[in-house]
Amino acid sequence: MAPKKPLEEYAYKYMKQRINDGTLEAGVIYSETRMAAKIGISRTPFRTALAKLRQDHYIDILPSKGFQVHNMTLDDIHNTYQSRIAVEGYCTLYLHWNKHTPEGQAALKELDRVLHDAEHALNRNTSAGEYLPLDDAFHQVIVAFCKNRELMALFENYNHLLRLIALKTFEAPGRFQQSLSEHREIYQSILSEGAHAGEAVYRSVIRHIDATKQCALSVLEQNNTASEGG
Numbered sequence: 001m002a003p004k005k006p007l008e009e010y011a012y013k014y015m016k017q018r019i020n021d022g023t024l025e026a027g028v029i030y031s032e033t034r035m036a037a038k039i040g041i042s043r044t045p046f047r048t049a050l051a052k053l054r055q056d057h058y059i060d061i062l063p064s065k066g067f068q069v070h071n072m073t074l075d076d077i078h079n080t081y082q083s084r085i086a087v088e089g090y091c092t093l094y095l096h097w098n099k100h101t102p103e104g105q106a107a108l109k110e111l112d113r114v115l116h117d118a119e120h121a122l123n124r125n126t127s128a129g130e131y132l133p134l135d136d137a138f139h140q141v142i143v144a145f146c147k148n149r150e151l152m153a154l155f156e157n158y159n160h161l162l163r164l165i166a167l168k169t170f171e172a173p174g175r176f177q178q179s180l181s182e183h184r185e186i187y188q189s190i191l192s193e194g195a196h197a198g199e200a201v202y203r204s205v206i207r208h209i210d211a212t213k214q215c216a217l218s219v220l221e222q223n224n225t226a227s228e229g230g
Contacts (some may be wrong), residue, residue, distance in 0.1 A: 011049035
């Protein structure tokens, strides 16, 4: 039975968690009636939760069929990576500007730890699913440093949109190594000094996000080709 709190909120959080942890799979059509029954609520609050999930780009509603996990489109890719540059570009600069503060030093220490963990994972030939949290952690440390709830919400929103496609990008040969190298470049740019240091920071972020975007576009093209072939 669902707990005694707003049913729409409970259903939204339940579904969001199941999407993020991969329990609900992309490409599968789910029944509203069966899922509402599984959660233990009626269809009315469940539909309200689905409407919000659709608004937040977690799902696509298929009239007379049900719903499925949202499939990324070309527009999604472009819009999401533009958002990444706006959010992470500023947050990385903010850490650079405040790197000598105690808080900045703590964030840099955490970034260094994440980079070392990622390098060890790479040496162990870890899977994409195991490496992705380390990739996420690097960006999360930077965005969290700003202590801005709105920026964190944007980060979490686009991060979930890219999660499935990010897993596939890490299946490309050499992408682990390239991503780690790009992260190290960002880290070193944050430490840099001089009149043009800020520009170097922003450029390093753009290079990394653009490289990731190109991988995502390649995955999307492969998925579209496979769908057309099927």
